[in-house]
Amino acid sequence: MEQIEYKLLTRRFDIIDALSIDDYIAQGGYTALAAAMKMKPEEIVEEVKLSGLRGRGGAAFPVGLKMDSVRKADSEVKYLICNADEGEPGNFKDRYLMEKDPHQVLEGMIICSAAVGAHKGYIFIRGEYTRSIYIMSSAVQAALEKGFLGKNILGTGHDFEIEIYTGAGSYVCGEEFALMLCIEGNPARSTYKPPFPTTEGLFGKPTQINNVESFANIPSIISMTGAEYSKIGTKDSKGTKLVSLCGNVVKKGLYEVPFGVSIRDVIDGPGGGPLQDGILMVQIGGASGPCLPPDMLDIPLDYKTFADQGLSLGSGAIIVIDRRFGVLDIVRNTLKFFKHESCGKCTPCREGIYHLLILFDKFILGQAEQKDLDTMMQLIETVEQTSICGLGQAAPTALKTTLHYFPQAYMSGMRTNRSRVI
Amino acid sequence: MDLNEIVRTRGNTPDQLVGVLRDLQKTKSRNYLCDEDLEAVAEAMKLPESHVYSVATFYSLFSTKPRGKFVIMLCRDVPCHVNGAFDIRDALETLLQINMGETTRDGIFSLEYTSCLGHCELAPVIQIDDRIYGNLNKQKLEQIIADYRRR
CATH class of the missing domain: 1.10.10 (Arc Repressor Mutant, subunit A)
Known part of the structure; x- marks a missing residue:
């Protein structure tokens, strides 16, 4: 079988002691920073653009473009934020990145700070990740002592400090504006865009905010050059993807694969295959992601292939659900999750999800009628199209995709089984 | 402090x-x-x-109501759900003689649901204070609770 895993970001995992900066340096760590500090800011941005790196948090926005906007923003004060509020059910990749190779993340942030001209950075870590908080805090301290952080980094005159900011339990904080509102000391209730964070972000200043995995890619891109990096993966999706594989598989765990590998490759390869009952469906990305039937698992992990099917790759989790469970049970769980995590600010999300759940329960009870189905379809669209932030926009995804791929599950929940589901 | x-x-x-x-x-x-x-x-x-x-x-990590000395947080999201989280819930409720959302009369334990704790590779998972306990089954759970009772 061809090699499925590709260790780029995970190459030092379990080889180095995460708490030892010397281990990291001995494995080539901080040489990318040294190289980057000899480059002009626009040259760093150019390398990232050439690499084709897209944001790994779920939205997949080109990282180089974001850096360019912040670099060009006219402001004395700029911020850098590393979004480590990993709360999407099924994901644990950012935790591994922070706990097994924290300096890789820091190095990526420091390089970006020099490129965009930011002197203050935050790592927003969810409050539940106490070990990540401890390890990242130790890493920041060690980097300060070595002169990779703080004043006059490596004698170049660039100053950059990093504060670890700890969340307090809120899924919506993973949304960039909600996260910034939390840092500013508010309830995390997101707001309208534009303006985007690149022009008006934290404390109203231009802000580059990226996911942990996005920053972790930066040192590799600088070391190997953007052009070389872009040879990994597919035409439309460059580099590797960390996949949090969980649910009903033999070997749950974190695997790094090049883009282009199929979902089935990951499950059957490093994942050791599904459990004995066989796959009912696979949820991709997490609670906000689509649920796919077994016959769609040969689809490659690739932004464009997913987008062409109207799907999103999200942050790369693969949750395998086997036949011991029912489609409706899983979707109900997902809807309840969003009902709980909705911040309550905008009506479509707060009321929409609540009413979707009421309608949905009629299917569970076998009492749904055609009009319930019609209302549900309409409401799905309303919630998706009119919610302020990504939480509401993605909340009906599991419901919508299961209606499409598993119509029989909904048919059996209807009083008259003659109705047509999509 | x-x-x-x-x-x-x-x-x-x-x-x-x-x-x-x-x-x-x-x-x-x-x-x-x-x-x-x-x-x-x-x-x-x-x-x-x-x-x-x-x-x-x-924020869910804050409470404005008294809770137990140890707050047991059980993840109920899909990755834990399909690995038996609700069996773990039943076992916890039986073991502590309280329902989810309640505190034991001696004030030692509270039971709460939580959203994903990001340790799905160890599902089903609970968190007590700052510690994660994964790959749970009934026996393991009994041992963990007994250990905390002794503290």
Whole structure:
């Protein structure tokens, strides 16, 4: 079988002691920073653009473009934020990145700070990740002592400090504006865009905010050059993807694969295959992601292939659900999750999800009628199209995709089984 | 550490509010912030009480009601769900003789649901204080609870 895993970001995992900066340096760590500090800011941005790196948090926005906007923003004060509020059910990749190779993340942030001209950075870590908080805090301290952080980094005159900011339990904080509102000391209730964070972000200043995995890619891109990096993966999706594989598989765990590998490759390869009952469906990305039937698992992990099917790759989790469970049970769980995590600010999300759940329960009870189905379809669209932030926009995804791929599950929940589901 | 010390260490700028509330709650034996705490925080941070209250009630790691000395948080999201989280819930409820959302009469344990704890490779998972316990089954759970009872 061809090699499925590709260790780029995970190459030092379990080889180095995460708490030892010397281990990291001995494995080539901080040489990318040294190289980057000899480059002009626009040259760093150019390398990232050439690499084709897209944001790994779920939205997949080109990282180089974001850096360019912040670099060009006219402001004395700029911020850098590393979004480590990993709360999407099924994901644990950012935790591994922070706990097994924290300096890789820091190095990526420091390089970006020099490129965009930011002197203050935050790592927003969810409050539940106490070990990540401890390890990242130790890493920041060690980097300060070595002169990779703080004043006059490596004698170049660039100053950059990093504060670890700890969340307090809120899924919506993973949304960039909600996260910034939390840092500013508010309830995390997101707001309208534009303006985007690149022009008006934290404390109203231009802000580059990226996911942990996005920053972790930066040192590799600088070391190997953007052009070389872009040879990994597919035409439309460059580099590797960390996949949090969980649910009903033999070997749950974190695997790094090049883009282009199929979902089935990951499950059957490093994942050791599904459990004995066989796959009912696979949820991709997490609670906000689509649920796919077994016959769609040969689809490659690739932004464009997913987008062409109207799907999103999200942050790369693969949750395998086997036949011991029912489609409706899983979707109900997902809807309840969003009902709980909705911040309550905008009506479509707060009321929409609540009413979707009421309608949905009629299917569970076998009492749904055609009009319930019609209302549900309409409401799905309303919630998706009119919610302020990504939480509401993605909340009906599991419901919508299961209606499409598993119509029989909904048919059996209807009083008259003659109705047509999509 | 008392509130004054927490605020002195962190500073009283608005961006420290969540951190101050976290640190303060950690000092409380019953794991919650009472009305007087929130008033005191508002005064120390020079913020309206209503604002402090809105923050304290927004985030799930804060509680404004007394909880047990140990708060057991059970993940119920899909990756844990399909690995038997609800069997673990039943076992916990039986073991502690309380329902989810309640506190044992001796004030030692509270049972709460939580959203994903990000340890799905160990599902089903619970968190007690800052520790994660994964790959749970009934026997393991009994052992963990017995260990905490002895503390």
